[in-house]
Amino acid sequence: MPVVNMHDAKSRLSQLVAAVRSGAEREVVIAVNGTPAARLVPIETKRKLRWGLLKGKITVPDSIDGLNSEIERAFEGDSD
Numbered sequence: 001m002p003v004v005n006m007h008d009a010k011s012r013l014s015q016l017v018a019a020v021r022s023g024a025e026r027e028v029v030i031a032v033n034g035t036p037a038a039r040l041v042p043i044e045t046k047r048k049l050r051w052g053l054l055k056g057k058i059t060v061p062d063s064i065d066g067l068n069s070e071i072e073r074a075f076e077g078d079s080d
Contacts, residue, residue, distance in 0.1 A: 003029045003036065016040055 002025065009016060009030045019025040020042050028040040 001025070001027050001029060003031050005034070006030060006032050006037075009040075 004012070004016065009028075016025075016028050017040070020028060020040055023042075026041070029036045030038045030040060
């Protein structure tokens with residue numbers, strides 16, 4: 001966790017953000033007159049869903065819906 005003074009942080013902001021974003025640094029502390037004042041940390045981003053990722057790699061059997069009525073009864077509490 002490097003500590004960077006405000007002037008240096010202003011001049012190297014792009015580099016500092018790149019280091020945090022890439023994971024080279026977990027966080028960077030920005031100091032004012034030698035006193036820590038702020039932390040530069042990466043934000044959590046949600047991963048974008050990639051639809052069709054397994055297309056052509058898996059197959060679903062035609063009988064997949066064969067037990068739907070039994071499953072429905074089990075959820076509804078019928079135990080015929």
